[in-house]
Amino acid sequence: xxxxxxxxxxxxxxxxxxxxxxxxxxxxxxxxxxxxxxxxxxxxxxxxxxxxxxxxxxxxxxxxxxxxxxxxxxxxxxxxxxxxxxxxxxxxxxxxxxxxxxxxxxxxxxxxxxxxxxxxxxxxxxxxxxxxxxxxxxxxxxxxxxxxxxx
Numbered sequence: 637x638x639x640x641x642x643x644x645x646x647x648x649x650x651x652x653x654x655x656x657x658x659x660x661x662x663x664x665x666x667x668x669x670x671x672x673x674x675x676x677x678x679x680x681x682x683x684x685x686x687x688x689x690x691x692x693x694x695x696x697x698x699x700x701x702x703x704x705x706x707x708x709x710x711x712x713x714x715x716x717x718x719x720x721x722x723x724x725x726x727x728x729x730x731x732x733x734x735x736x737x738x739x740x741x742x743x744x745x746x747x748x749x750x751x752x753x754x755x756x757x758x759x760x761x762x763x764x765x766x767x768x769x770x771x772x773x774x775x776x777x778x779x780x781x782x783x784x785x786x787x
Contacts, residue, residue, distance in 0.1 A: 684764050685739040700742060701749035710782075711738055717781035735774070743771055744778035 688696065689704070696704050714720070715737045722734065743764060747755050754760075757775075761768040 682735060682739040682764075682766070685742050685766075686736075688742055689738065699749070700745040702745055707741070707745070711741060713785050714741070714778070714781040717784060719777050719781065735770070740774040740778055743774040747771065747775050 688699070691699070693704055696702075696707070700707065702710070720734065720737050720740070743760065743766070746763075747757075747760055750760070757768040757771040761771045764771075
């Protein structure tokens with residue numbers, strides 16, 4: 637620590653450049669939760685899930701236990717469910733954009749079709765490069781949407 641602050645560890649003895657450096661570093665640390673986090677947030681991409689729609693029909697059926705045509709019909713049925721729509725805040729501002737309905741349904745179908753430990757949310761999350769919390773949210777949301785649609 638004495639090397640960082642100067643020979644005797646006294647801030648008063650430091651030159652102005654060092655003081656300015658530590659002041660800027662301190663303000664940056666206070667304003668950001670993590671020291672090395674990028675300044676701008678990069679939204680999660682659903683590239684892996686979107687590429688699932690490019691699979692052959694037989695591979696899609698194998699992974700998601702549903703044919704592509706049936707999947708597209710299911711998307712059309714549930715896409716207007718209230719939890720899939722964007723939420724508007726108090727001052728007419730939209731909250732963060734939700735994942736596409738197709739991505740959410742693909743995760744739901746994969747979890748429903750998986751057997752044993754393959755249905756573990758953490759394994760599913762790592763397969764699709766999303767967080768396991770999102771897997772749970774997607775499964776819960778799609779379950780409610782399908783039940784509401786069938787009622």
